[in-house]
Amino acid sequence: MPGSFPEALDHMLSNRLSARSKQGAKALTTTLISILILLLGALIVQPRLGQRRLFIDDRHVLTPVEVEALPAGTLPVVLDRRLGQTETSFAYRLLQLVMERSGEPYAIGFSSEVFPQDEVMNALASGLQKGDHNSTGITVGAYGAGVQLNRRLRPIRIPISGGLLGLRAGWTNASQQPLLAEVRDLKDLRQLLLIQGLGWSDVEILDAAGLRTYTTAPHYLFRLLENQRVQLFPRGIAELEGESQEVHRSGREIVLDPHLLVTYPFAGFFYVSPANPRLAKAIETGFERAIADGSYQALLEEVIFTPWLRRHLKLRDRQVIHLRNPEAALALADVDPRHWIVPWRALDQKQITRGSQLCALPRLRELCL
Incomplete structure (x- = not known):
């Protein structure tokens, strides 16, 4: 304890200055943390805002x-x-x-x-x-x-x-391939659990066909395949190559199913x-x-019809399972038959059940070479 008033005063002032210094340091630290949070927020938000103009000349x-x-x-x-x-x-x-x-x-x-x-x-x-x-x-x-x-x-x-948007091949877990190889028709396909993104128009088509379809946010789709929670993720054949990089990042167990081609107008x-x-x-x-x-x-x-798609799709060997799409049938009713590459009438009448039959068509032949 200080023995005199001057000493006591010096001690008190020293304590106050020390307290103020601590308070000042604390305030400075808080301010710096706030600035850091704002900077990090800006770095996170800016790319999201910038997505509107990214990747295009x-x-x-x-x-x-x-x-x-x-x-x-x-x-x-x-x-x-x-x-x-x-x-x-x-x-x-x-x-x-x-x-x-x-x-x-x-x-x-x-x-x-x-x-x-x-x-x-x-x-x-x-x-x-x-x-x-x-x-x-x-x-x-x-x-x-x-x-x-x-x-x-x-x-x-x-x-x-x-x-071509109506030709769908699917991503799956490698462990599910023997199960998919046994699918021969729509009845068999109804035994599987499919997955699609929330709000996708395909879901209504799959539901109308009596298929069990789980929906989730896009960033969970491949994770659920990796974890074997679902058996098949059907995608338009034109989308497969672009997604292959994401599949590669998601895990080694996800592969393109070589057995099925699901089709709908x-x-x-x-x-x-x-x-x-x-x-x-x-x-x-x-x-x-x-x-x-x-x-x-x-x-x-x-x-x-890129080399990647021809090499990985292997259309000739696939079992074709066709689904009806009444909504699209009305929307597409006035399309000139000459403008179709996909033979919807033959598919609807079950005249085509194998990929090899699609490969025989002149405008799809290049996809099978």
Whole structure:
């Protein structure tokens, strides 16, 4: 204990200064931690915000300002861009091809941002290319065909990939392959547990066929396969190669099932505003010409019928199980039979039950070499 008042005063002041120093240090530490949290938050959030413009060259973007500056008579062809799409994506390259064949003056590019799909559809339905109701500037979208959508927007009734979206092979756990090898028909398939993403349109088709389908968030899909909680994850054949890298990261036990091909009528159309008949006519005319001169088939074989897909799909050896899709049948009723690559009528009538029969068709032959 201090023995005098000065000593006591010095001791008290020293304690107060020490306490203040501790409080100051504590406040400084708290401030630094807060700043660090904000910086980390910014680093986490910024890529999410930046996803709207990632992975695409600005040369392939057509902004509303650029659309305004186009010469009179030039068609603005602004494709609604989805996350992950680039100028090498099939829908974009096909749209380029059909506009080249259309004979119309045009400027083409992706939308400047990835907008919510409902927002884009509302904008297209508004009938305006710009203004308060269509600030996106988007003039064309590539969407799965549907009865309600066909009424709301103006479809170009030529399937974007000829119906290939309806050919489904599945990822599975390697341990489940003997079980899948025993599946011969729809009755057998109903004994398995399938998986799809939440909100996917495929779920309604699978449910209508009496299949047991578990749904979950996309980031859990491969994990549940790895853990053998489900037996099959059907995917469109054009999606398989892009997913193979994710499969490789997810685990060594996930493989592409070599036995089954599940099929159901499913297709995508290009859609434009009902108030934009000139663009609709240009896309339809260009598409017809690209089919007639063989350039559409060549693009399909280059982008979708890749060496990877031919090597891994092994279409010739697969058992075909066909499901009905009444909703799609109505939406696709007006498609010219010449525009289908997939023979839906023969599949619906059970005339095709093996992949080897699909391989015998001229427009699918390249997929089997």
